[in-house]
Amino acid sequence: MDKVKIALTILSIAIVVAPIAGLAYVYRNNPIGIVLPPQFQDLLGGGGSNGSQSSSQLSQSISHFQMPQAIGQPQYDSATGAFSYPFNFTNPLTSQISINHFSAEVVGENNTPLGDVSIQPINIAPGASGIINATGTLSQSAINQLEAEYQSGNLNISLENVTVNFGGINIQIPQINNIGSLVTGGT
């Protein structure tokens, strides 16, 4: 019976020690890899778990992420104050992106209210590009101001009370500053 007990004890110890020892051996050159998945090491630029280069889907998705690019010129109806400005966005993820709601107030220099903006619900398949059409209303004076700034290439606009709903997640941001470069397509 002692032999059985000893054998079972040795078995228990081996079951615990072997995987831990194996893990320590595999990650002996990269101890941080024990707690940090390879995908996040790629994001941090650390390469693969054994020092070799590897690229996970997540790191590829993040590296391929680009801000929405403005398409053409914004359209404005002076009679109604309505505008529309299309943007092209490519989904870098391996899952569909669904934007259910986006709205914000547009403010100019010194937080001067200019109007509002929103987009229609949109679904973009993995790897596909979609047209995000930003629409809203702007006053004529706001248009004049923005047009002058746009021509000079120094568009000074920010968004306030931004509300976004996508993928079941709701985000409310008090203010996003200086999105002029996004609108002009500049850097």
Added chain:
Amino acid sequence: MLVISLFEPWWQLTIGQDFIRINASPIYTNFGLFGDQFTIPLIWALNLITILTFTACGLVMLIYSLVPTKPYAKQLLGFSWKKPLYTVVSFIVLLVVIVLVAGHFGVNIPLNGSATATIPGSWTSGATVSALVSGSFQLSFYFAIAGAALCLAARLYHGHILQPLIKPETIANPTASAATEGLS
């Protein structure tokens, strides 16, 4: 139980519309972010320990079932019946602790059901982020409970029914018995 747990987690947490998914079990734990699946190597090693432990327990329990009246049967049973029960209890306790800690920081994580969790603004630079969070125990978890219960039942069966059937002379020291017989 082990086979089912390899393919289905014991507990699953979904944030948003599959924006983030956490599949948790002592057998296999992985995380999903933006559709990409990943595991933490340390947790993977712990999962492997659990898999090996359950496999050993199953084999030992099988051997015990073939020789329940042998003197070493109790040791075989003692090795195998506790571990599934301890694993299930430990898993539940760990989940409860995580939920309580998250609740302490203002993040509501439901163990079973859905709720809206809001991340404190201090964590998100003033932005308010809220999401539908759904937690659920899967079928494999209930199989695990059933397996642990059966192991406990085996222990009770051995103690109350089988133990009296084991002959006393087989439990006593066989060398002492032989010496007594020689003197007489």
